[in-house]
Amino acid sequence: MKKISALIIISGLFVVGTIYYGIFVWEYSGPTMKFIVEDGEGFSRINARLYNEGFSYSPRLFHHYYRLFVDEKLMIKSGEYTIPEHTTMYDLFPIIQKGGIESIAITIPEGKNLYEIARALEGAGVAGYREFVNSSKDPRLLQELGISFGSAEGFLYPDTYRFAKSTSAEKVIRVMVNEFKKKTENLKFRNHAYGLSPEQIIVLASIVEKETGAAHERRTVAGVFMNRLLKKIRLQSDPTVIYGNFEDFKGNIKKEDLENKNAYNTYRINGLPIGPIANPGRDAIEAVINPSRSLATATDHKIEVLY
Structure with missing residues (x-):
């Protein structure tokens, strides 16, 4: 009986220790990152993404702690959240309770040019028209992005994006060009049948x-x-x-x-x-x-x- 009691105590201490470690000791080890919650995204999916992206020690632990100690009326709001490095799960809860920075979904159709995109961004309150046009022609930025033309025209991939209000034009351009690279990386640009570069x-x-x-x-x-x-x-x-x-x-x-x-x-x-x-x-x-x-x-x- 004493052995059983000892095992129960040890098991209990182990569980408590694991919970304590997961909530108060374990830290997110990456750099400061953005975490975006989409409109209508459910708790289960948010929980899974927090874990998959390295912001949570355990989805099960996050779920139980949130249900026990966080007011369920304070639903996780859509928007953009900034998660600093060394964030523990305990630190994470007040971050997501505050609500994310308001973000805006912007759809850029195929065939729009940089001037039309600049107009759409300014109208949505993201980046200013002239700031975007000038940044898209910035030689330093173009060199960093590996673009040999005089502007980012052609590489601002048409898609639906979500940006926080007042996002800088340079950041928007980086996101769109990176999306271009991801969406076209498996296309056969080399050895074109008619000799085009x-x-x-x-x-x-x-x-x-x-x-x-x-x-x-x-x-x-x-x-x-x-x-x-x-x-x-x-x-x-x-x-x-x-x-x-x-x-x-x-x-x-x-x-x-x-x-x-x-x-x-x-x-x-x-x-x-x-x-x-x-x-x-x-x-x-x-x-x-x-x-x-x-x-x-x-x-x-x-x-x-x-x-």
């Missing part, structure tokens, strides 16, 4: 994205432009005319716009523009990597495929 693929993909929003047309449009490049015929793409003078463009292409010789206007220059004119999605990039190989020609921007 990875940078040229992005430039042409941006034109294809602006020329058609129909998924079934992208490879054909890419094939049309590829044949024009191979035959040294000017691309004559209207979206390049608009982009060359985007901030001052009034809404209708005029004769003077077509005659404006800038580095983007494919009515006036040979080959591809100096850089992308928009931010293409993965499908447009894939269309340029694998364009339609049928003999295609374009007349007045209407595609005619000759079999």
Whole structure:
């Protein structure tokens, strides 16, 4: 009987010690990080993510402690939370009870350019228009991100993002460019069948994205432009005319716009523009990597495929 009692006491002490260690001693070992709770995200999923991302010692311990000692009426609110290094589970509870910084979901559709993205961000209260435009052309930032063009245009991946209000333009750009790298890392940019470099693929993909929003047309449009490049015929793409003078463009292409010789206007220059004119999605990039190989020609921007 004494042995059983001793075992019970030892087991109890072990359990208490484990609980104490998990709540008060164990620490998050990474750098200060952001943890975002999405709108409508349930407790179980939040609990699992806290553990999977290294912020919690045990999902079971977190669950029981939260239910026992935290007012259940104080639900974990959506938003952005900052979790410092060396945070214990005990420290974590007041952080998540305070409520996260208000964050805003912003959807960037395929084919939007950096000026349109800047306008959307400013309208949502995230980064200022001019700050975003200037940061997207910052040589230091572009070098850090591995972008060889004069701006981040083409690499601001179209997707839905969540940012806290007043997030800096530089941070937004870093997030979007990193998303581009993640979403396109398995695409075959090298050894293009028609000899385009990875940078040229992005430039042409941006034109294809602006020329058609129909998924079934992208490879054909890419094939049309590829044949024009191979035959040294000017691309004559209207979206390049608009982009060359985007901030001052009034809404209708005029004769003077077509005659404006800038580095983007494919009515006036040979080959591809100096850089992308928009931010293409993965499908447009894939269309340029694998364009339609049928003999295609374009007349007045209407595609005619000759079999």
